[in-house]
Amino acid sequence: MRIATWNVNSLKARLPRVEEWLDYAKPDVLCMQETKLSDATFPTMAFSALGYESAHHGSGQWNGVAILSKVGIDDVVDGFCEGIEADQDTRLISATCGGVRISSVYVPNGRSLDDPHYQYKLSWFDRLRSHLDTTCDPDTPVAVCGDFNVAPEDRDVWDPKRFRNTTHTSQAERDALQRLEDWGLQDAFRAIHQEDRLYTYWDYRAGDFHMHRGMRIDLILATKPLVERVTYALVDRFARKGKQPSDHAPLFVDVQ
DNA sequence: ATGGTCGAGTATCGA
Numbered sequence: 361m362r363i364a365t366w367n368v369n370s371l372k373a374r375l376p377r378v379e380e381w382l383d384y385a386k387p388d389v390l391c392m393q394e395t396k397l398s399d400a401t402f403p404t405m406a407f408s409a410l411g412y413e414s415a416h417h418g419s420g421q422w423n424g425v426a427i428l429s430k431v432g433i434d435d436v437v438d439g440f441c442e443g444i445e446a447d448q449d450t451r452l453i454s455a456t457c458g459g460v461r462i463s464s465v466y467v468p469n470g471r472s473l474d475d476p477h478y479q480y481k482l483s484w485f486d487r488l489r490s491h492l493d494t495t496c497d498p499d500t501p502v503a504v505c506g507d508f509n510v511a512p513e514d515r516d517v518w519d520p521k522r523f524r525n526t527t528h529t530s531q532a533e534r535d536a537l538q539r540l541e542d543w544g545l546q547d548a549f550r551a552i553h554q555e556d557r558l559y560t561y562w563d564y565r566a567g568d569f570h571m572h573r574g575m576r577i578d579l580i581l582a583t584k585p586l587v588e589r590v591t592y593a594l595v596d597r598f599a600r601k602g603k604q605p606s607d608h609a610p611l612f613v614d615v616q
Numbered sequence: 617a618t619g620g621t622c623g624a625g626t627a628t629c630g631a
Contacts, residue, residue, distance in 0.1 A: 369631085370623055394631090396624070421624060469631060509631095563631085564621035607622075607631080 361431065361458050362387045364612035365505035365578055366599075367466070367561070371395040371424075374606055375403060381599050382410050387612055388431045389457045391464030391505040395424035402426065417453040424450050425466050425506070431458030440491045447484070454495070460586060460615075461496055465506035470527035478527060481509070485536035489543060498544025501586040507561075507608065508579050510537050512547060515556045516576035528577060545581035548613045552593040560595050561608045569600055578611050589615040 364387035368374040371392065382390065390412075395402065398420035407414045407428050417438040418424030427433060436455045439447050454463040465488065470481040488504075496502045510533045514520035523529040541547075549558075559574025568574065582590070592614040600609040 373623065394623095422630080471630085564623095566620045568620095604622095 361389070361460070361615050362612050363389045363391075363460070363462070363503055363505065363580060363615065364610050365391040365393070365464065365507075365580055366610035367393040367507040367578060367606060367608035369394050369396075369606040369608065371397055371403070371426075372401075373604065375406060377599065377604060377606070379406065379410065381596070381610060382407075382412070382428075385596060385610065385612065388429065389460075389462055390428040390610075391462065392426045392428070393424075393464060393466035393507045395426055396421060397424050415453055415455050417450045419450050422449065423466055425453045425464040427453055427455050427457065427462055427464050429455070429457040429462075433457055437495070440487050441495050443494065444487050444490050447487070448480075451484070452488070452491070460501040460503055463504045463506070465504055465508070467507060467509045469509050470533070472527060473525060473530060481527070482532055482536055485533075485539070489536075489539050492540070492543055492545075496583075498583045499585065500583065501589075502545070502583040503548070503586060504540070504545060504581045506579070507577060508537065509577055510534060511575050511577055512537060512550075512579070516559070518557070518559065518573040518575070528575060540581060544583050546584065546587045548580040548582040548587050548590050549576075549593045549595075549611060551587050551590050552613070558595060560611055562600065564607050578608055580611060580613050582613070586615060591616055
């Protein structure tokens with residue numbers, strides 16, 4: 361089973377590239393973020409034509425998350441579960457696919473350390489942890505996939521010095537990510553790859569992609585019973601090249 | 617040393 365995640369940065373702008381990628385990468389499950397679509401404009405038929413069932417949670421213009429699946433898509437939940445303060449944005453959708461509880465997450469960017477969105481980001485992480493506490497069991501297969509807008513370690517950004525006193529690398533953000541790992545999630549990509557300079561996001565500006573100036577902020581976090589089944593993991597840099605790419609590359613893991 | 621691009625929508629904001 362191949363589980364993938366991709367921040368597509370507008371599914372309207374990206375649909376041809378997503379269709380192309382589904383055709384050759386053949387994921388069983390694809391989590392998408394930043395669809396920037398309402399549920400009414402989500403291209404359900406385009407994906408069903410390729411053999412995928414889908415679930416989308418979006419309000420249009422900003423954010424928006426989706427799950428595509430060839431292995432079933434059951435018990436869909438939009439956003440945080442009951443009992444947790446509702447999110448102002450559409451950043452989380454969860455479903456059970458092929459026996460795995462899958463979430464597609466788009467963690468708030470944070471903007472800057474003194475911006476209210478930074479506190480929103482930290483609060484969002486804590487609510488995600490509470491959501492997992494309430495809805496999932498770390499002794500079962502769970503995958504939380506998406507754009508976390510946090511580089512877990514300094515080696516996950518191209519130049520750590522440039523990221524001091526900015527979002528994506530601050531201790532509070534990394535602590536929030538660690539609390540998800542404390543619950544029972546592991547970085548499935550790192551289970552396979554220990555090398556540096558492996559990124560998932562490159563700014564459109566300044567030729568950052570070609571200069572290898574990237575960040576590893578898209579993650580597949582998996583519980584122990586799932587991460588033990590991972591046989592292969594890849595960031596598909598090919599999808600960041602060519603015509604009208606997203607600024608993120610897709611990431612996937614294969615599980616036995 | 618700084619900024620360099622996209623995509624939202626159609627002036628700027630967000631990333």
